[in-house]
Amino acid sequence: xxxxxxxxxxxxxxxxxxxxxxxxxxxxxxxxxxxxxxxxxxxxxxxxxxxxxxxxxxxxxxxxxxxxxxxxxxxxxxxxxxxxxxxxxxxxxxxxxxxxxxxxxxxxxxxxxxxxxxxxxxxxxxxxxxxxxxxxxxxxxxxxxxxxxxxxxxxxxxxxxxxxxxxxxxxxxxxxxxxxxxxxxxxxxxxxxxxxxxxxxxxxxxxxxxxxxxxxxxxxxxxxxxxxxxxxxxxxxxxxxxxxxxxxxxxxxxxxxxxxxxxxxxxxxxxxxxxxxxxxxxxxxxxxxxxxxxxxxxxxxxxxxxxxxxxxxxxxxxxxxxxxxxxxxxxxxxxxxxxxxxxxxxxxxxxxxxxxxxxxxxxxxxxxxxxxxxxxxxxxxxxxxxxxxxxxxxxxxxxxxxxxxxxxxxxxxxxxxxxxxxxxxxxxxxxxxxxxxxxxxxxxxxxxxxxxxx
Amino acid sequence: xxxxxxxxxxxxxxxxxxxxxxxxxxxxxxxxxxxxxxxxxxxxxxxxxxxxxxxxxxxxxxxxxxxxxxxxxxxxxxxxxxxxxxxxxxxxxxxxxxxxxxxxxxxxxxxxxxxxxxxxxxxxxxxxxxxxxxxxxxxxxxxxxxxxxxxxxxxxxxxxxxxxxxxxxxxxxxxxxxxxxxxxxxxxxxxxxxxxxxxxxxxxxxxxxxxxxxxxxxxxxxxxxxxxxxxxxxxxxxxxxxxxxxxxxxxxxxxxxxxxxxxxxxxxxxxxxxxxxxxxxxxxxxxxxxxxxxxxxxxxxxxxxxxxxxxxxxxxxxxxxxxxxxxxxxxxxxxxxxxxxxxxxxxxxxxxxxxxxxxxxxxxxxxxxxxxxxxxxxxxxxxxxxxxxxxxxxxxxxxxxxxxx
Numbered sequence: 001x002x003x004x005x006x007x008x009x010x011x012x013x014x015x016x017x018x019x020x021x022x023x024x025x026x027x028x029x030x031x032x033x034x035x036x037x038x039x040x041x042x043x044x045x046x047x048x049x050x051x052x053x054x055x056x057x058x059x060x061x062x063x064x065x066x067x068x069x070x071x072x073x074x075x076x077x078x079x080x081x082x083x084x085x086x087x088x089x090x091x092x093x094x095x096x097x098x099x100x101x102x103x104x105x106x107x108x109x110x111x112x113x114x115x116x117x118x119x120x121x122x123x124x125x126x127x128x129x130x131x132x133x134x135x136x137x138x139x140x141x142x143x144x145x146x147x148x149x150x151x152x153x154x155x156x157x158x159x160x161x162x163x164x165x166x167x168x169x170x171x172x173x174x175x176x177x178x179x180x181x182x183x184x185x186x187x188x189x190x191x192x193x194x195x196x197x198x199x200x201x202x203x204x205x206x207x208x209x210x211x212x213x214x215x216x217x218x219x220x221x222x223x224x225x226x227x228x229x230x231x232x233x234x235x236x237x238x239x240x241x242x243x244x245x246x247x248x249x250x251x252x253x254x255x256x257x258x259x260x261x262x263x264x265x266x267x268x269x270x271x272x273x274x275x276x277x278x279x280x281x282x283x284x285x286x287x288x289x290x291x292x293x294x295x296x297x298x299x300x301x302x303x304x305x306x307x308x309x310x311x312x313x314x315x316x317x318x319x320x321x322x323x324x325x326x327x328x329x330x331x332x333x334x335x336x337x338x339x340x341x342x343x344x345x346x347x348x349x350x351x352x353x354x355x356x357x358x359x360x361x362x363x364x365x366x367x368x369x370x371x372x373x374x375x376x377x378x379x380x381x382x383x384x385x386x387x388x389x390x391x392x393x394x395x396x397x398x399x400x401x402x403x404x405x406x407x408x409x410x411x412x413x414x415x416x417x418x419x420x421x422x423x424x425x426x427x428x429x430x431x432x433x434x435x436x437x438x439x440x441x442x443x444x445x446x447x448x449x450x451x452x453x454x
Numbered sequence: 455x456x457x458x459x460x461x462x463x464x465x466x467x468x469x470x471x472x473x474x475x476x477x478x479x480x481x482x483x484x485x486x487x488x489x490x491x492x493x494x495x496x497x498x499x500x501x502x503x504x505x506x507x508x509x510x511x512x513x514x515x516x517x518x519x520x521x522x523x524x525x526x527x528x529x530x531x532x533x534x535x536x537x538x539x540x541x542x543x544x545x546x547x548x549x550x551x552x553x554x555x556x557x558x559x560x561x562x563x564x565x566x567x568x569x570x571x572x573x574x575x576x577x578x579x580x581x582x583x584x585x586x587x588x589x590x591x592x593x594x595x596x597x598x599x600x601x602x603x604x605x606x607x608x609x610x611x612x613x614x615x616x617x618x619x620x621x622x623x624x625x626x627x628x629x630x631x632x633x634x635x636x637x638x639x640x641x642x643x644x645x646x647x648x649x650x651x652x653x654x655x656x657x658x659x660x661x662x663x664x665x666x667x668x669x670x671x672x673x674x675x676x677x678x679x680x681x682x683x684x685x686x687x688x689x690x691x692x693x694x695x696x697x698x699x700x701x702x703x704x705x706x707x708x709x710x711x712x713x714x715x716x717x718x719x720x721x722x723x724x725x726x727x728x729x730x731x732x733x734x735x736x737x738x739x740x741x742x743x744x745x746x747x748x749x750x751x752x753x754x755x756x757x758x759x760x761x762x763x764x765x766x767x768x769x770x771x772x773x774x775x776x777x778x779x780x781x782x783x784x785x786x787x788x789x790x791x792x793x794x795x796x797x798x799x800x801x802x803x804x805x806x807x808x809x810x811x812x813x814x815x816x817x818x819x820x821x822x823x824x825x826x827x828x829x830x831x832x833x834x835x836x837x838x839x840x841x842x843x844x845x846x847x848x849x850x851x852x853x854x855x856x857x858x859x
Contacts, residue, residue, distance in 0.1 A: 170774045184779075186726075186773065209572075375724075377575055389664035440643075440647075443640070443644070449655040
């Protein structure tokens with residue numbers, strides 16, 4: 001029998017309850033699972049960035065060649081594109097498998113949280129097929145480590161450097177700058193301060209952004225050689241960011257790391273991250289005591305994320321006010337598959353075209369195209385952003401489809417009880433039990449406010 | 455109501471979930487278009503340009519010799535001469551006939567009160583809130599507050615997804631295979647039970663009612679609701695950006711009936727790199743939206759004003775990658791038969807280093823809210839006091855620029 005703690009641990013900090021696995025029994029159990037090895041990543045692998053980037057390059061090269069030749073035969077291009085597109089569906093499939101089947105759902109939720117915090121939008125700039133791989137190698141290994149390592153990993157990753165135009169930013173007085181007349185691009189510098197660390201309310205100025213942008217010059221990625229730094233593009237001289245001076249000697253990535261470490265340690269960063277965690281997991285308007293507690297721990301532990309998660313989970317507000325958040329479409333789809341006892345192997349057997357039809361396309365209609373939020377600020381958190389007429393219509397439609405395919409033999413009342421534990425009251429059980437078919441009853445459960453909230 | 459699509463008369467909806475909300479228009483499929491009925495004949499269309507449109511790229515001060523020095527590559531574009539000093543970006547040249555007819559104008563060097571942090575997200579919140587500071591922004595929008603001043607207003611929110619114009623959906627992807635059912639296949643009983651489930655949850659109740667309306671069988675045969683087929687087609691194809699032209703076409707249809715206010719967004723103005731290429735698509739969409747509105751509105755165009763505004767302008771100097779970074783003042787585009795166009799309004803601050811805001815951005819010389827306020831005053835006869843207090847709290851409208859014909 002699932003107790004109240006377990007139900008909430010699964011629903012608020014995981015992807016909901018499934019008859020196929022046992023939810024964590026305590027906060028310590030959650031943290032133990034999280035500090036153990038990342039078994040899901042081994043079990044359901046996702047292709048690395050190098051591979052996807054190489055494939056993207058091959059496609060771009062071929063397109064360029066075809067354009068040059070003025071050839072009309074584009075079958076080769078199509079073939080490569082479709083291969084990449086199939087790869088993307090497989091990557092999504094593996095992400096869903098991990099979320100459905102791992103016994104460490106909190107880790108999967110944290111990976112999604114941090115992937116969103118360090119958003120790289122899978123659109124344009126050759127990024128369409130590489131972002132799952134970016135999350136896999138730049139985010140995932142660091143979600144249980146130190147925030148400063150996560151920050152350095154994400155913000156110096158080639159996908160981020162491309163997405164926020166850092167690879168185009170050249171120190172105007174650097175050798176390359178003087179030769180080419182090119183100069184700074186502030187995009188990454190600003191978003192690191194505004195979105196990734198301090199938060200927009202913090203007391204940095206335009207001058208800090210500018211100086212930081214100068215410091216970041218030199219960050220670069222050469223896909224062919226793998227080199228991450230290009231001293232010839234780095235602006236000479238020291239830069240002052242938030243009152244501290246960096247660099248001045250021979251340009252090196254170490255100066256950039258030092259500035260990122262200081263940003264990670266800044267008290268505004270602690271507050272910003274604590275607030276985001278509380279908003280994402282607990283409530284659109286989180287308890288201030290909870291935010292303060294998490295922020296204090298972030299500060300005192302020097303951004304030790306395990307300690308931060310513990311601070312979040314040990315606070316009473318982390319277990320109060322259920323149902324204030326809406327499940328985002330990815331979480332919704334995964335939670336439904338779990339409630340319907342779909343094993344990971346079932347998703348593993350789906351062909352790319354089925355993943356597109358049953359998961360990828362419906363998520364987009366629900367308002368969350370896979371890895372394509374509108375901008376570097378990621379997905380909105382507000383409940384009423386997600387529960388809109390068209391978004392809800394898409395959820396109902398998908399619930400009907402899922403009930404049709406996967407729930408024909410499921411008793412709706414039983415489903416409500418096991419998916420929501422104490423969250424399904426007598427009235428709800430009565431309503432879903434009154435449906436004229438199991439299919440409709442199952443869809444009603446999945447379309448209910450109780451199931452869509454968490 | 456015989457009127458078809460997803461009707462919501464709860465006014466609050468427009469505020470946050472719909473167009474005037476924070477970044478609600480982000481998601482292509484819930485790219486909503488907010489509509490309102492009101493007791494007058496004049497029409498107002500507000501287009502929010504998200505991402506920070508570069509005013510100096512769109513309405514170029516080619517008469518200022520400093521311009522090309524700040525922008526060695528970007529200033530090369532030719533464009534169409536407007537008044538001997540400013541030139542219009544070549545991607546908007548289809549709008550030149552409107553300029554000559556006095557149906558197109560601009561306000562240059564305008565900004566919201568937002569300063570210094572240059573964040574898109576805060577900037578857009580303030581633009582839509584119409585307040586002086588971010589405190590209290592995000593709660594409601596200025597269009598909404600304006601309508602709150604007028605008795606007899608009803609709000610509707612319609613969604614591109616629910617609309618019959620599904621041309622944007624036609625493509626080469628087959629539509630029949632993943633589910634044999636072609637519509638949201640709930641029995642009447644299932645629908646009723648769903649309503650019961652949603653009854654005690656206001657958010658779900660409201661969204662659910664519209665969702666069921668959108669996908670339902672027309673009751674009594676009235677109206678042309680979007681069919682389950684169309685919803686299904688959306689599902690099959692996944693999200694695809696809704697083009698501004700189709701939003702404009704839909705808006706024009708509504709505005710020809712009883713709708714008087716429409717608002718939607720055009721994204722894609724954040725041109726940090728290779729701006730000349732990057733701005734082509736959003737400008738094309740903007741041009742398309744205006745021409746579509748003009749064509750679709752027919753005779754009603756003469757009673758219409760379109761305001762297209764953005765959260766901030768961009769740096770005067772081009773950056774290191776042939777783009778521009780976040781700045782301050784920019785340009786507002788105005789169109790419509792009710793406009794006194796053919797003019798670039800505003801006080802030009804100049805481009806000398808000491809003229810720039812923080813030696814970096816175009817200096818704001820007027821508040822973009824003042825133009826919106828004068829547009830509403832001219833169109834709807836709202837009192838100045840109401841506009842300065844309730845609609846745009848703390849705004850000093852200043853001298854009347856006379857933008858309404």
